[in-house]
Amino acid sequence: MKRSKWHFGKPVTAALLAASMIAGNFGSVDVNAAPTKSAQSFTVAPVSTGTSIYMNTTQITHAKPTGLDTTKPVKWTTSDPYVAYVDMVGNEKGDFSGKILGVSGGTAKITGTGVDTTGAAKTVEITVTVVEAQATTNLEKLVYYYNAGDDRIPAALLTSTWKTTNIPTAPAGTKFPSKSYVGYVNGENGVKWLVSKDTLIKSNDKIILGVEKPHGVITGIVSDAITLYDPNLSSADQIQYLQGGRYIPQTGESSGSGTNNAGNTATFNAKEVITNIMPDGNNGLWILGEKGNATHIVRKQMSLQSKALLQTEISRNYTDRYGFQSGNMRFTTQEDMIKALMTADKDVARGNYDTDNDGLWTTMYASGEIWRYNYMKNTFGPNDERTKDAKASAIRAVESIVTLGYISGTQLKVTSQYNVNDYVYVVKSYGGNVKTIAEAKAWLSANEGKPVFVDEKGKYTLTDTGNPASAGFFARTYKVDTSNNGATIPEARTWDNAWIQKKAGQAEDINGKTVWYNVPGSFKNGTQTDLKAYDTVAVPPRLTEIFANQNEGFDADSMDLDSNKVITKQQHQQMN
Known part of the structure; x- marks a missing residue:
């Protein structure tokens, strides 16, 4: 995967953002190198309601401290991301509990800021004690970052x-x-x-x-x-x-x-x-x-599993772009970047943008998450929070990739007979009733270009059932003008020669039906309205929900994957 140095105002790849940290003394936490491994085992509950939590490394619990209303938005931070990391990644909609991951031996303060059940402002501090329980650990280099003037230097x-x-x-x-x-x-x-x-x-x-x-x-x-x-x-x-x-x-x-x-x-x-x-x-x-800024390289024992889980969690927390894990992220200032890395604060000013290979990188990421789910399930069982978290991550990544097959809105059309080898099989797959190659060729010639639909049994048909069949064409990526995808800075419609705008206008298809169409274009030269691709396939609601949930509060078009604010990136092409 491509890598670059991480800078404020510069792109940051997902892998590098996380890997930058694993290479401290931060906040009120005393970090000790090479802590002694303990045989002590804690059975942490899936949900923790108190202000003191004891857990082993790699375990996950959801913090719902008494007095803090976790059905309302909560800001979660950690005093030491290398001991206990916190975010809300993988939670169900409306669940603002803090998902805490035990990373390495030590103690960290987890802070939740929100409201109590009466709506009054409320801040709760949770002391998390993590005990290293992995059989094998390595002496890792953990890097803490400090801005100039920080009194902890x-x-x-x-x-x-x-x-x-x-x-x-x-x-x-x-x-x-x-x-x-x-x-x-x-x-x-x-x-x-x-x-x-x-x-x-x-x-x-x-x-x-x-x-x-x-x-x-x-x-x-x-x-x-x-x-x-x-x-x-x-x-x-x-x-x-x-x-x-x-x-x-x-x-x-x-x-x-x-x-x-x-x-x-x-x-x-x-x-x-x-x-x-x-x-x-x-x-x-x-x-x-x-x-005047400083770094502190701490050498400390950590298991490879904890290291991998922490890196994954940072990527999911900051560079998730409605399921994509490509990671083109930019911070407004260096102070914001350090705050994000060192506290897991989601409110820092940052933008999360598309890359040319969102689908490619996320496909590899999804493969890894599927393997993680399989490992966690076999090791800890299906009901362990680690297993549930891995499953949620794998599903989210897979669904983001599947969306690429629908986002262009391109409907399956009857192909030309010259693109077919097994004539009878292809025609029957379209719902045609033929027995010979000659009949199949004649059927294709008569119906070439007609849109294909799906019937109530899930089979292809040329009858307009109101459920158009997707062409199965995968876009490289997409973005929606003005949405922010869980970041704090909205995306802008800066699109190059490989972008196609959805729902640019309407026209009549081969059956005389009025349909929407997409057009290619470029930021420099505008759209090419003489080149049209019909946009008649809606993105399934389950896939649209991923995007809408990450962009709550925006106007309807900015939360809709079938609006004219959507632009998709196809294979490399030039429209000069």
Whole structure:
């Protein structure tokens, strides 16, 4: 899947948004590295009504604390997403309980802000204690992000300095990845953290084979990095290179200079400058950026299952676009982005937009969720909240893909006889009564282009039953002008040469019936009204409901997948 650095005002892929975090001391939570695994087992209830919850890792419970009306909207946040994550993903409509996922050993505060049963404002804090109960865990790097001026950034990080003499070298037979190391600090148990300041080179665009012309590059990119050396790990893991926005505080600026393949001036839109590092005394590292923002790399035991569940949950919470998991998301500010990552706050300003391959990425995601459901069901049983959650996620992803077969509104038509191999079979599938190839060819010739419907038995017929048959043509993706798809910033009708607008006008079909039609077009050149595709197949209510539920409060057309606000993306084409 495609990846990019995550920035405010820039696209963020779903996988990267989640993976950026898993690489802390946040809020009032003390994060301890490598906690001892416990054999203690909690049977957490599907619904928790108190303000203290005890649970094991990977377990799920729904918080409905006494005094907070969870039938009304509630804002949920967590003080530590690596201990307990919270959202409302997968809840039934009208259920605003906080779905809490136990991630790793520790304690976190879950806060729900809404109203009580009288309608008065109400905030409830829930203390969640999570015990690591997985048989196998790994020492993970968890990254916490802080904006400049945050009082949780240690004061010593602003005054201490790294060592600049006797910089360690790699053990015999190995080598450190950077060329220019400028300093280091000692961690615990022989661990070394080294700072490097290399300037990088990036190639631009794509190399076109057979085209002899200069290839654009950018040189002088500022991208400081950290090398972790831990002699306590296996030989393959002892040297680790930590680079990019996942680990290093970003400035929000560009660096480097060069050209793209067209010869235009180009820079690289990620500049990372390290001004100081400091060990946290517990196997981790604090990093101070040039703008005063900081990251805290915490090394802590976590199971692969918890890691996967957390990454999935973050993607579902922020980048779900009525079931799609393509993840083209943008935050208004860096502060909003950090708030989203560190607290699970859904109210941060962000937009969630389409990508060219929504269907492709979501198909792969759906396959994974089906396997997750199968695993959870076999491991924990059909009534466990983990199983129910996986099932809901799998169904939602599958239904979003199925919608692509209906969204264009294209009705099945009788094909030309020249597109058929098994003539008799095809004609019979349309409801025709023929026995020979000659009869089938004649039937196709007489009925070519006629719309096909579905009868009460679910079979094709040329009789207008009022239930048109879908052509089965899958769009690449779609969007609805002014809707926001669960984000806070609405989509805009900026569409390229591959978009088709629904219900652009009306015309008569081959049977003389007045029907709606779609037209292709582009943002630059307008619509091509001489090219029409009939739009006579409505999106089934069950599929429309997914979209409408995520866009409540908008006008009827903005919640309707059969309105003229809908534009669909088809296979690549040019309409110049």
